[in-house]
Amino acid sequence: MKYLYYPGCSLKSTGRAYEESMLAVFGALDIPLPELHDWNCCGATAYMAISELKAFALCARNFSLAAEQAKGDPDVSLVVPCAACYLGLNKAYRYMHEHPDLKGTIDKALQSAGLGLADGVRVRHPLDVIVNDIGLDKISSKVTSSLAGMKVACYYGCQIIRPYADFDDQQNPTTMNRIMHALGAKTLDWPLKTRCCGGSLTGTIEDVGTRLSYILLREAKLRGADVIVTACPLCQFNLECYQTTIGRMYHDRVDIPVVYFTQLMGMAMGLDAKALGLQRLISPRPVIKEAVPVQGGQHVGA
Amino acid sequence: MKEWEGGHKVQYESELDPHFALEIASIPGGDKLFSCIQCGTCSGMCPLSHNMDFTPRQVIAMIRAGFKDEVLKSHTTWLCASCYNCTVECPREIKITDIMYAVKRIAVRKKIYPKRFPTPVLAGEFFGLVENHGRNSETWLLMRLFFRTNPLKMFKQARLGWQLWRRGRLSLKVDSIERTHELKSILKTIEKEHMIALRNNSAAGKEAHV
Numbered sequence: 320m321k322y323l324y325y326p327g328c329s330l331k332s333t334g335r336a337y338e339e340s341m342l343a344v345f346g347a348l349d350i351p352l353p354e355l356h357d358w359n360c361c362g363a364t365a366y367m368a369i370s371e372l373k374a375f376a377l378c379a380r381n382f383s384l385a386a387e388q389a390k391g392d393p394d395v396s397l398v399v400p401c402a403a404c405y406l407g408l409n410k411a412y413r414y415m416h417e418h419p420d421l422k423g424t425i426d427k428a429l430q431s432a433g434l435g436l437a438d439g440v441r442v443r444h445p446l447d448v449i450v451n452d453i454g455l456d457k458i459s460s461k462v463t464s465s466l467a468g469m470k471v472a473c474y475y476g477c478q479i480i481r482p483y484a485d486f487d488d489q490q491n492p493t494t495m496n497r498i499m500h501a502l503g504a505k506t507l508d509w510p511l512k513t514r515c516c517g518g519s520l521t522g523t524i525e526d527v528g529t530r531l532s533y534i535l536l537r538e539a540k541l542r543g544a545d546v547i548v549t550a551c552p553l554c555q556f557n558l559e560c561y562q563t564t565i566g567r568m569y570h571d572r573v574d575i576p577v578v579y580f581t582q583l584m585g586m587a588m589g590l591d592a593k594a595l596g597l598q599r600l601i602s603p604r605p606v607i608k609e610a611v612p613v614q615g616g617q618h619v620g621a
Numbered sequence: 622m623k624e625w626e627g628g629h630k631v632q633y634e635s636e637l638d639p640h641f642a643l644e645i646a647s648i649p650g651g652d653k654l655f656s657c658i659q660c661g662t663c664s665g666m667c668p669l670s671h672n673m674d675f676t677p678r679q680v681i682a683m684i685r686a687g688f689k690d691e692v693l694k695s696h697t698t699w700l701c702a703s704c705y706n707c708t709v710e711c712p713r714e715i716k717i718t719d720i721m722y723a724v725k726r727i728a729v730r731k732k733i734y735p736k737r738f739p740t741p742v743l744a745g746e747f748f749g750l751v752e753n754h755g756r757n758s759e760t761w762l763l764m765r766l767f768f769r770t771n772p773l774k775m776f777k778q779a780r781l782g783w784q785l786w787r788r789g790r791l792s793l794k795v796d797s798i799e800r801t802h803e804l805k806s807i808l809k810t811i812e813k814e815h816m817i818a819l820r821n822n823s824a825a826g827k828e829a830h831v
């Protein structure tokens with residue numbers, strides 16, 4: 320099994336902390352995660368609105384590059400942290416398998432660029448890799464400072480689990496919750512964990528987009544969450560960066576730290592705050608409750 | 622027409638386009654469109670339906686009936702955030718989100734989307750950046766969007782921009798892949814294949830599936 324890291328545009332700019340923390344966590348778990356060389360855009364939601372076929376062809380180029388970089392290893396997976404990239408690539412993978420004529424067209428396009436079609440490259444989300452490949456036992460054994468006493472609201476958003484529920488339940492996903500339990504944190508029971516955050520609408524039609532983010536922030540606060548944990552760069556951006564705007568629009572205080580699940584993992588594993596990109600957070604309360612050192616190096620509490 | 626009539630007008634059958642539904646149904650798995658039972662689950666699940674001029678259920682019915690112009694001009698598809706709630710919950714397994722994409726693609730090709738509405742502008746700018754560089758550059762994408770829709774917004778967002786800049790979350794670099802020639806020939810071949818498909822399918826046209 321070989322993993323290759325596919326970043327996408329957000330993890331190189333607004334979501335840099337996600338990249339930093341994820342690579343730090345994988346490094347601490349001794350799992351090599353080299354970046355896919357010369358990766359190109361996944362197409363996201365915007366590109367598909369203009370040309371679906373081109374979006375699939377773009378994704379197919381990434382698969383070819385992955386196969387090339389894996390040097391013939393048949394069991395190669397792209398690890399894709401961004402929800403939009405994850406869905407874009409996953410959709411291309413599925414459509415190529417379900418519609419042979421589509422695959423034929425894409426193959427022709429790749430051949431014209433001197434590339435070969437690689438339809439065996441799998442698309443995996445880090446949540447999937449951590450829970451199903453690495454295992455929660457290994458995670459809890461690495462915990463040096465438990466997150467006991469921290470109440471977290473796990474927020475999955477849309478595109479990681481919809482429309483394809485590859486590794487988790489569509490209505491009630493639990494992978495992130497289980498990771499948080501393994502770190503010692505308590506997870507909040509809230510029904511909005513898969514409700515839309517507004518996506519790119521916060522940038523385009525602000526009042527419509529921020530309303531959706533407001534609903535999530537308000538509910539998390541009402542239910543007493545200390546922190547919202549996300550697995551998508553756009554969710555994190557929407558929920559964190561618009562807090563001041565939302566507070567002004569709805570005359571409500573919605574200040575709550577919003578972090579990536581990999582950042583909390585790194586904190587519990589005792590990694591350096593800077594390596595986890597914690598200094599990149601804007602949240603009004605950037606300092607998250609101190610993690611409690613575990614007695615005798617063993618993980619206690621749940 | 623009065624404001625409270627919501628822009629709806631009576632249409633005669635001769636004014637409708639019976640081919641529109643076939644055009645939309647040409648996307649992979651699109652023929653399920655015809656099995657819609659108008660239950661309204663999609664509209665109920667949609668977190669944005671209350672902002673739309675036509676709800677998703679109405680859009681499906683209108684596509685089937687041939688209200689081509691109304692559907693292409695509506696804001697509904699451009700408000701869709703692609704959260705796939707409707708697709709997952711549809712009891713008839715209709716890929717509603719994909720149908721929304723198909724409508725957007727036809728609207729863009731025919732240039733009949735709501736002008737200066739930010740979402741189609743964003744899609745166009747995104748497309749352009751990726752077509753030329755193989756990657757998107759978030760900062761430039763937003764700058765171009767604001768410039769083309771509401772330049773004042775650049776000043777409104779200046780504070781947030783500064784906060785992001787200070788934390789190293791804003792990059793002014795235009796990101797690009799190294800082997801752009803590969804990308805160019807891939808996209809060119811797709812264009813060519815599309816033209817061939819169009820010629821071979823003159824009846825319904827495969828415009829939706831591009």
